Amino acid sequence: MTNSTSTGHNADDSIISIEDLSFSYDIGKTNTLRNISLKIPEGRVTSFIGPSGCGKSTLLRCLNRMNDLVETSRITGGRIEILGQDINAPDVDVIELRKHVGMLFQKYNPFPKSIYENVAYGLRVQGVRRMDILDQAVEESLRKAALWLEVKDRLDASALELSGGQQQRLCIARTIAVKPRIILMDEPCSALDPIATARIEELISELQDDFTIVIVTHNMQQAARVSDQTAFFYLGELVEYADTTTIFGNPKAKQTEDYISGRFG
Amino acid sequence: MANKFQSKERRLFGVGIQGWIKGFFSGNAGVSMGVIFLIFLFLVFEAVRFFPDHHRELKLVRRTGQEYVDFLRREARGYQEISSYTNQAYFQELDARFGVQRGLVDGFEVLQGMIEDGAEPEIEALAEARDVSDPVALRAAEKRYWGRVGEIVDSAERSSVDSFGRLSTEESAWQSLLQAARRYDAVEEETPDLILAAEARTESGMAEFRKAKTMISSAGSDLKNLRDRLVRIASATRKDAETDYSLGMRKKALLEGSGKLDGKAREEQIAEAEALKVLDQFPFEVRVQPIIDSHDEHQKAVEHLKEQLKKGIAALPTEFSSEASKKLVMKIREAEPAYLEALDQSLEEASEWTWNEEVNWSSSVSRFFLGKEWKTASGGWRQLYGFLPLFTGSVTISMIALCFALPFSIGAAIYVNQLSSRWERSFMKPAIEMIQAIPSIVLGFFGIMVLGNMLVEYSDSPWVSWLPGFPITQRLNMLNAGMLLALMAIPTIFTLCEDALNNVPRSFSEASLALGASRFQTVQRVVVPAAISGILAAVLLGLGRIIGETMVVLLVAGNRIAMPDWGDGLGIITQPSHTMTGIIAQEMGEVSEGTLHYRALFLIGLVLFVVSLLINLSAQKLTKRLGAHV
Ligand SMILES: Nc1ncnc2c1ncn2[C@@H]1O[C@H](COP(=O)(O)OP(=O)(O)OP(=O)(O)O)[C@@H](O)[C@H]1O
Numbered sequence: 085m086t087n088s089t090s091t092g093h094n095a096d097d098s099i100i101s102i103e104d105l106s107f108s109y110d111i112g113k114t115n116t117l118r119n120i121s122l123k124i125p126e127g128r129v130t131s132f133i134g135p136s137g138c139g140k141s142t143l144l145r146c147l148n149r150m151n152d153l154v155e156t157s158r159i160t161g162g163r164i165e166i167l168g169q170d171i172n173a174p175d176v177d178v179i180e181l182r183k184h185v186g187m188l189f190q191k192y193n194p195f196p197k198s199i200y201e202n203v204a205y206g207l208r209v210q211g212v213r214r215m216d217i218l219d220q221a222v223e224e225s226l227r228k229a230a231l232w233l234e235v236k237d238r239l240d241a242s243a244l245e246l247s248g249g250q251q252q253r254l255c256i257a258r259t260i261a262v263k264p265r266i267i268l269m270d271e272p273c274s275a276l277d278p279i280a281t282a283r284i285e286e287l288i289s290e291l292q293d294d295f296t297i298v299i300v301t302h303n304m305q306q307a308a309r310v311s312d313q314t315a316f317f318y319l320g321e322l323v324e325y326a327d328t329t330t331i332f333g334n335p336k337a338k339q340t341e342d343y344i345s346g347r348f349g
Numbered sequence: 350m351a352n353k354f355q356s357k358e359r360r361l362f363g364v365g366i367q368g369w370i371k372g373f374f375s376g377n378a379g380v381s382m383g384v385i386f387l388i389f390l391f392l393v394f395e396a397v398r399f400f401p402d403h404h405r406e407l408k409l410v411r412r413t414g415q416e417y418v419d420f421l422r423r424e425a426r427g428y429q430e431i432s433s434y435t436n437q438a439y440f441q442e443l444d445a446r447f448g449v450q451r452g453l454v455d456g457f458e459v460l461q462g463m464i465e466d467g468a469e470p471e472i473e474a475l476a477e478a479r480d481v482s483d484p485v486a487l488r489a490a491e492k493r494y495w496g497r498v499g500e501i502v503d504s505a506e507r508s509s510v511d512s513f514g515r516l517s518t519e520e521s522a523w524q525s526l527l528q529a530a531r532r533y534d535a536v537e538e539e540t541p542d543l544i545l546a547a548e549a550r551t552e553s554g555m556a557e558f559r560k561a562k563t564m565i566s567s568a569g570s571d572l573k574n575l576r577d578r579l580v581r582i583a584s585a586t587r588k589d590a591e592t593d594y595s596l597g598m599r600k601k602a603l604l605e606g607s608g609k610l611d612g613k614a615r616e617e618q619i620a621e622a623e624a625l626k627v628l629d630q631f632p633f634e635v636r637v638q639p640i641i642d643s644h645d646e647h648q649k650a651v652e653h654l655k656e657q658l659k660k661g662i663a664a665l666p667t668e669f670s671s672e673a674s675k676k677l678v679m680k681i682r683e684a685e686p687a688y689l690e691a692l693d694q695s696l697e698e699a700s701e702w703t704w705n706e707e708v709n710w711s712s713s714v715s716r717f718f719l720g721k722e723w724k725t726a727s728g729g730w731r732q733l734y735g736f737l738p739l740f741t742g743s744v745t746i747s748m749i750a751l752c753f754a755l756p757f758s759i760g761a762a763i764y765v766n767q768l769s770s771r772w773e774r775s776f777m778k779p780a781i782e783m784i785q786a787i788p789s790i791v792l793g794f795f796g797i798m799v800l801g802n803m804l805v806e807y808s809d810s811p812w813v814s815w816l817p818g819f820p821i822t823q824r825l826n827m828l829n830a831g832m833l834l835a836l837m838a839i840p841t842i843f844t845l846c847e848d849a850l851n852n853v854p855r856s857f858s859e860a861s862l863a864l865g866a867s868r869f870q871t872v873q874r875v876v877v878p879a880a881i882s883g884i885l886a887a888v889l890l891g892l893g894r895i896i897g898e899t900m901v902v903l904l905v906a907g908n909r910i911a912m913p914d915w916g917d918g919l920g921i922i923t924q925p926s927h928t929m930t931g932i933i934a935q936e937m938g939e940v941s942e943g944t945l946h947y948r949a950l951f952l953i954g955l956v957l958f959v960v961s962l963l964i965n966l967s968a969q970k971l972t973k974r975l976g977a978h979v
């Protein structure tokens with residue numbers, strides 16, 4: 085098994101650094117993630133691939149500590165550093181962490197509020213009250229999420245009236261309104277049709293100038309299209325991590341080759 | 350040609366097994382719906398007949414003149430209130446200004462009694478000795494008498510009986526009273542100078558006030574006498590009219606029944622019917638005449654009352670030693686103009702009153718729904734079925750209960766569902782839901798024996814005595830009942846509320862948390878708004894439970910049928926009250942079927958049913974809205 089810990093980039097430009105991480109949903113039972121080490125470079129798109137149940141979502145949710153919601157879960161070994169800070173250190177405020185590490189979910193989940201309120205939400209909970217600041221942030225975020233032209237005349241309409249693809253782009257706008265450094269995306273297109281998917285992929289390419297993006301996907305072409313690096317996971321372990329072109333053109337591990345060529349998974 | 354797809358199912362009476370199973374379940378559903386419908390029909394059928402009966406009753410009240418007499422009764426009632434305030438004010442003031450003197454007079458009376466009882470043989474002996482004038486025997490008798498008196502007074506001094514309470518802080522007055530008692534000669538029965546002086550001082554000091562008091566208390570005597578006379582006349586008329594009516598009914602029944610009999614039996618029954626003396630038309634006109642004729646007298650009595658009352662109130666003092674007395678007199682002065690105006694108005698209505706005017710159908714309805722008094726036939730004078738105080742009581746108690754239940758149940762639901770750890774959740778939820786297992790009779794018992802006493806005992810501590818209606822004087826009141834009902838509503842609201850919160854998709858709160866919102870912000874800005882219709886539905890169903898609850902309010906609410914005294918503002922919550930459910934439970938057992946009273950109770954039952962129905966329907970509507978949006 086070839087565990088690569090480097091992608092050819094310098095360790096310096098990595099924004100996320102995972103070292104020998106093990107994680108369990110129920111301490112005392114088996115580890116869902118085992119000995120994962122991985123450095124994710126800043127300003128790039130990194131994709132996680134692997135068969136269902138191998139722990140991609142779990143790892144992603146470790147990065148913004150969403151797993152805190154599962155009471156019995158624990159990091160059983162290793163550490164995660166983001167921007168050079170151990171995110172599980174006792175003096176880390178998870179709220180501050182999440183402001184820097186945004187997340188997009190598999191099923192688009194806008195709040196049952198207006199479009200405007202959805203985008204403004206992150207700023208409102210930070211205590212921003214001034215309407216001019218909010219207005220500006222909402223417009224800017226919607227423009228970046230390529231949604232502004234479609235919704236600018238009905239910002240007060242309910243978010244639930246939008247189409248699925250629009251709702252997912254609204255969720256992107258909502259996430260970038262907070263100006264995170266990193267955006268985690270867990271299969272963001274799996275509930276969308278090919279055209280909506282294409283638009284999101286386009287968006288991801290545009291966003292990578294401003295954000296570091298980590299994306300989980302089951303769609304090999306998508307991983308190949310959008311990402312700079314790809315990590316392949318199998319049964320809770322990192323099998324191979326390299327430039328996307330390498331992974332898809334010249335995989336080192338047999339399992340990777342089998343998986344991307346569709347022989348299992 | 351045989352059907353290829355013919356059913357292979359076995360059939361019974363031409364119906365397949367599937368059909369039977371379906372029939373069984375739909376039958377069950379049908380029966381429950383049918384029962385609800387039947388109950389509703391029964392309620393409506395019994396209840397709406399209240400209105401014609403009520404109309405007949407109102408007509409009778411008018412024909413007999415009872416309605417007129419009620420003017421006088423109302424006039425006298427207001428007057429009696431003022432008069433009783435005056436009395437209270439007088440005695441408060443008396444206590445404050447001449448407490449010591451009163452203590453001396455009362456205390457002496459008690460001591461005097463003790464001496465007369467305790468030294469009876471000695472007194473007799475002394476009286477006899479004085480009569481025979483034998484110096485030796487006299488000296489012996491006197492010695493024994495004074496010795497005995499000394500003992501009695503000593504023991505009184507030691508025990509310092511309650512009756513001397515007024516003097517408990519007045520040591521010197523107390524001593525001089527004892528001194529006077531020691532010298533009291535029970536044969537001569539001469540009141541000591543000390544007591545006479547005290548009486549004289551009180552007398553002269555309070556003379557003015559007493560004069561005013563007497564003026565006020567005698568102001569209404571003419572009116573009261575007239576009222577009593579008219580009450581007797583109208584009551585007699587009413588009794589005769591009712592007897593005549595029921596005889597008439599019986600005669601009619603006998604005559605109708607005789608049609609089914611033959612020969613001798615028939616003749617006998619007809620004869621029996623004929624023997625019943627029924628008036629063709631009850632002579633209301635004649636019987637009501639004395640009441641109509643009394644109008645002049647009535648007018649004079651009221652004029653007299655007004656004049657005397659004005660004078661009396663004007664003569665009340667303006668300076669007081671007692672704060673309580675001052676407040677009472679102020680209350681009297683404030684109430685005076687309104688009362689005088691009410692008198693004028695009542696008199697005017699009385700002069701427009703006619704015994705044979707038709708009774709409006711609408712008043713049969715409005716006097717029930719807007720009536721403020723509830724008096725059943727057993728109460729004597731006349732029956733009154735005013736629904737308003739019962740409704741007000743039920744609503745007030747429910748509101749109190751909601752005020753207590755809402756923060757607890759919704760707060761607990763939010764905590765358990767959103768903020769608690771799994772371990773806390775595992776015992777909190779069952780524990781709160783367990784409250785439901787307490788039988789309501791046990792809660793009622795607790796309310797009477799524990800909560801009621803606690804409220805009375807602790808409500809005058811300085812922490813809480815500033816609250817409206819505090820300190821509480823009555824153990825059984827709306828606050829007490831409301832608090833217990835809140836306890837009963839908490840599990841209902843909690844459970845439904847928790848369900849509503851649970852139905853909010855996890856993805857909402859995850860999205861919020863991922864955007865850097867705190868747990869609390871997430872609850873407040875996302876989860877609760879998303880669950881709000883479910884929460885409102887939970888509150889409504891809790892309200893439904895509270896309104897329909899009977900046992901607790903019957904035991905604990907105090908069962909006083911009267912409109913709350915709005916003058917207390919929010920303090921009305923510590924007043925006792927009766928309720929819609931309580932009155933049915935209390936009185937249904939003793940009414941005879943078909944009476945007006947019986948129908949009035951059914952009508953209340955119908956109102957309750959409709960109210961609960963509306964509450965449940967709106968809760969269902971709200972729940973549907975929640976379902977649609979998730
Ligand atoms: N909240 C949880 N509590 C306990 N076990 C969990 C939880 N979430 C996931 N798991 C388990 O952890 C393992 C990894 O799950 P994870 O969701 O990370 O897989 P995945 O790679 O994202 O799969 P998929 O591609 O199907 O989304 C699975 O075996 C799953 O059953």
Ligand SMILES: [Mg+2]
Pocket residue numbers: 140141142270
């Ligand atoms: Mg997943």
